[in-house]
Amino acid sequence: xxxxxxxxxxxxxxxxxxxxxxxxxxxxxxxxxxxxxxxxxxxxxxxxxxxxxxxxxxxxxxxxxxxxxxxxxxxxxxxxxxxxxxxxxxxxxxxxxxxxxxxxxxxxxxxxxxxxxxxxxxxxxxxxxxxxxxxxxxxxxxxxxxxxxxxxxxxxxxxxxxxxxxxxxxxxxxxxxxxxxxxxxxxxxxxxxxxxxxxxxxxxxxxxxxxxxxxxxxxxxxxxxxxxxxxxxxxxxxxxxxxxxxxxxxxxxxxxxxxxxxxxxxxxxxxxxxxxxxxxxxxxxxxxxxxxxxxxxxxxxxxxxxxxxxxxxxxxxxxxxxxxxxxxxxxxxxxxxxxxxxxxxxxxxxxxxxxxxxxxxxxxxxxxxxxxxxxxxxxxxxxxxxxxxxxxxxxxxxxxxxxxxxxxxxxxxxxxxxxxxxxxxxxxxxxxxxxxxxxxxxxxxxxxxxxxxxxxxxxxxxxxxxxxxxxxxxxxxxxxxxxxxxxxxxxxxxxxxxxxxxxxxxxxxxxxxxxxxxxxxxxxxxxxxxxxxxxxxxxxxxxxxxxxxxxxxxxxxxxxxxxxxxxxxxxxxxxxxxxxxxxxxxxxxxxxxxxxxxxxxxxxxxxxxxxxxxxxxxxxxxxxxxxxxxxxxxxxxxxxxxxxxxxxxxxxxxxxxxxxxxxxxxxxxxxxxxxxxxxxxx
Numbered sequence: 223x224x225x226x227x228x229x230x231x232x233x234x235x236x237x238x239x240x241x242x243x244x245x246x247x248x249x250x251x252x253x254x255x256x257x258x259x260x261x262x263x264x265x266x267x268x269x270x271x272x273x274x275x276x277x278x279x280x281x282x283x284x285x286x287x288x289x290x291x292x293x294x295x296x297x298x299x300x301x302x303x304x305x306x307x308x309x310x311x312x313x314x315x316x317x318x319x320x321x322x323x324x325x326x327x328x329x330x331x332x333x334x335x336x337x338x339x340x341x342x343x344x345x346x347x348x349x350x351x352x353x354x355x356x357x358x359x360x361x362x363x364x365x366x367x368x369x370x371x372x373x374x375x376x377x378x379x380x381x382x383x384x385x386x387x388x389x390x391x392x393x394x395x396x397x398x399x400x401x402x403x404x405x406x407x408x409x410x411x412x413x414x415x416x417x418x419x420x421x422x423x424x425x426x427x428x429x430x431x432x433x434x435x436x437x438x439x440x441x442x443x444x445x446x447x448x449x450x451x452x453x454x455x456x457x458x459x460x461x462x463x464x465x466x467x468x469x470x471x472x473x474x475x476x477x478x479x480x481x482x483x484x485x486x487x488x489x490x491x492x493x494x495x496x497x498x499x500x501x502x503x504x505x506x507x508x509x510x511x512x513x514x515x516x517x518x519x520x521x522x523x524x525x526x527x528x529x530x531x532x533x534x535x536x537x538x539x540x541x542x543x544x545x546x547x548x549x550x551x552x553x554x555x556x557x558x559x560x561x562x563x564x565x566x567x568x569x570x571x572x573x574x575x576x577x578x579x580x581x582x583x584x585x586x587x588x589x590x591x592x593x594x595x596x597x598x599x600x601x602x603x604x605x606x607x608x609x610x611x612x613x614x615x616x617x618x619x620x621x622x623x624x625x626x627x628x629x630x631x632x633x634x635x636x637x638x639x640x641x642x643x644x645x646x647x648x649x650x651x652x653x654x655x656x657x658x659x660x661x662x663x664x665x666x667x668x669x670x671x672x673x674x675x676x677x678x679x680x681x682x683x684x685x686x687x688x689x690x691x692x693x694x695x696x697x698x699x700x701x702x703x704x705x706x707x708x709x710x711x712x713x714x715x716x717x718x719x720x721x722x723x724x725x726x727x728x729x730x731x732x733x734x735x736x737x738x739x740x741x742x743x744x745x746x747x748x749x750x751x752x753x754x755x756x757x758x759x760x761x762x763x764x765x766x767x768x769x770x771x772x773x774x775x776x777x778x779x780x781x782x783x784x785x786x787x788x789x790x791x792x793x794x795x796x797x798x799x800x801x802x803x804x805x806x807x808x809x810x811x812x813x814x815x816x817x818x819x820x821x822x823x824x825x826x827x828x829x830x831x832x833x834x835x836x837x838x839x840x841x842x843x844x845x846x847x848x849x850x851x852x853x854x855x856x857x858x859x860x861x862x863x864x865x866x867x868x869x870x871x872x873x874x875x876x877x878x879x880x881x882x883x884x885x886x887x888x889x890x891x892x893x894x895x896x897x898x899x900x901x902x903x904x
Contacts, residue, residue: 423458477527479503706770
């Protein structure tokens with residue numbers, strides 16, 4: 223009996239009609255494996271994964287293959303976005319065994335959950351030096367029946383290796399680390415130099431194909447430039463953003479970014495759109511706009527957030543997870559164009575539109591066209607002797623016609639589950655966009671989402687949170703990433719509303735994390751809470767990859783909360799976490815980018831900004847529109863003894879601005895210009 227029809231995950235529901243006797247990762251499946259002493263087959267993917275769909279159609283819908291799976295294994299299907307803890311353990315096993323990984327991930331486990339073999343996609347018949355899926359199943363079954371002792375030995379070795387890998391990048395500082403932070407003065411320069419070695423100086427970004435947005439590395443470059451005036455850091459950050467916005471990775475018609483580009487020129491994306499990518503890109507674009515006031519960044523923020531509002535927002539204020547790359551069984555079909563189609567839609571305006579967006583008869587990708595801009599609006603207008611405003615208006619009119627036509631096509635599938643951590647990232651993005659552009663609807667969207675998440679994800683009768691919500695049902699204990707991103711979003715929400723409720727929630731959940739995710743033997747935090755018992759081991763996630771790690775985000779959170787709530791022990795905890803990865807940052811900065819940002823704020827301490835008086839909220843919003851990366855802001859119409867940063871500070875009708883650093887405050891000032899002068903790097 224396939225049990226997936228009872229689930230809410232779109233990915234699991236895609237498999238609900240398979241003849242495989244699928245379980246979700248639930249206690250009944252694990253209990254059956256132990257009771258029958260039967261090996262577990264766990265198959266992991268996600269709803270927008272192209273090759274996951276392929277393997278389902280080729281193998282999991284095959285009656286004979288399904289019968290063999292059902293007879294010989296307890297079969298569990300996992301949505302990696304619902305259970306990233308499960309995915310992390312078995313993906314690492316796959317990488318250890320094969321040197322690489324990916325999805326679909328298929329892993330064979332002992333009845334107690336320890337992995338003994340793992341691979342990715344297997345075809346229905348032997349091909350490309352890969353055995354067929356049935357051959358793999360038959361071999362694993364024979365090994366389990368005839369060489370069980372070797373299976374358990376392999377499982378023990380793999381599990382021990384996975385457990386030990388958590389500490390590879392963590393440095394033991396010893397007892398002397400309780401003194402002054404021993405960060406070398408040139409550490410930021412070393413990190414920049416290592417990043418610079420990977421610059422693609424022609425197309426932006428880092429390295430070659432496939433190319434990912436690397437938003438946290440770009441944010442580091444912006445911040446590093448702020449502190450050092452290093453021009454190359456700023457130039458490469460802006461080049462990278464410009465090239466992405468102008469490329470095919472950006473949906474030129476409907477807004478929003480695809481997950482990554484398959485080529486180094488940002489032309490051909492893997493067309494799926496993920497909520498987290500768009501959140502992180504809006505956040506860094508907001509900071510780039512503050513620094514440059516460049517129209518391109520403002521327009522892209524507005525278009526991307528319009529896409530999120532239009533296509534990715536639940537009626538109650540949550541955000542959906544992703545849109546598929548495929549429609550009608552074909553990758554990218556929703557997004558690509560034939561030139562003849564555009565000619566018919568735009569008539570005499572088609573020539574200009576096609577020239578600007580690189581549209582040709584033969585196509586620029588697989589005989590069709592992905593819209594991209596080879597030149598900026600300004601350069602194209604100048605080269606063709608066109609009025610810039612008129613050019614933008616004509617192209618906008620063309621995009622609107624194509625958008626209306628595209629809306630009649632079959633849309634890609636929507637993964638409409640709502641994940642706590644990804645929602646928190648988007649709430650922070652909306653908050654950042656509000657500070658940059660001042661649009662009230664962005665502030666409201668951020669706060670509405672925070673309130674939505676507080677209501678929907680709270681566990682009844684307890685302190686903790688759930689990880690996923692859909693159709694009124696929340697499930698699975700939240701992970702470190704969920705709490706870390708939610709705490710960060712509360713801090714961002716406080717700084718755009720100055721509603722102390724959000725600051726109190728941030729403090730509450732930070733205390734929860736330190737109580738239930740800590741490791742007494744390490745400054746780092748586990749990915750899962752101590753009360754979660756359905757996995758074979760507790761891992762610590764340190765890498766900043768497609769999303770920031772929970773640990774690096776908590777280091778940022780503890781730095782900020784330590785100031786806002788006067789919790790010096792939290793600031794010390796953040797410092798200890800950074801000390802533990804200090805040498806790793808110098809060696810591998812492109813895998814630890816948010817860590818590098820937290821380290822910058824350790825070496826260039828935060829400006830502690832308190833705004834008190836009659837127009838405090840308006841003045842605080844003005845201050846936050848400026849690019850000052852190392853700041854926290856509190857504001858109140860009068861002295862607020864409940865918030866340490868505001869306590870003892872009086873105001874006037876024209877609010878006073880207090881700027882403190884390292885527990886020492888300057889004399890209060892009044893004007894935006896004075897604030898900029900006081901926060902400028904020395």
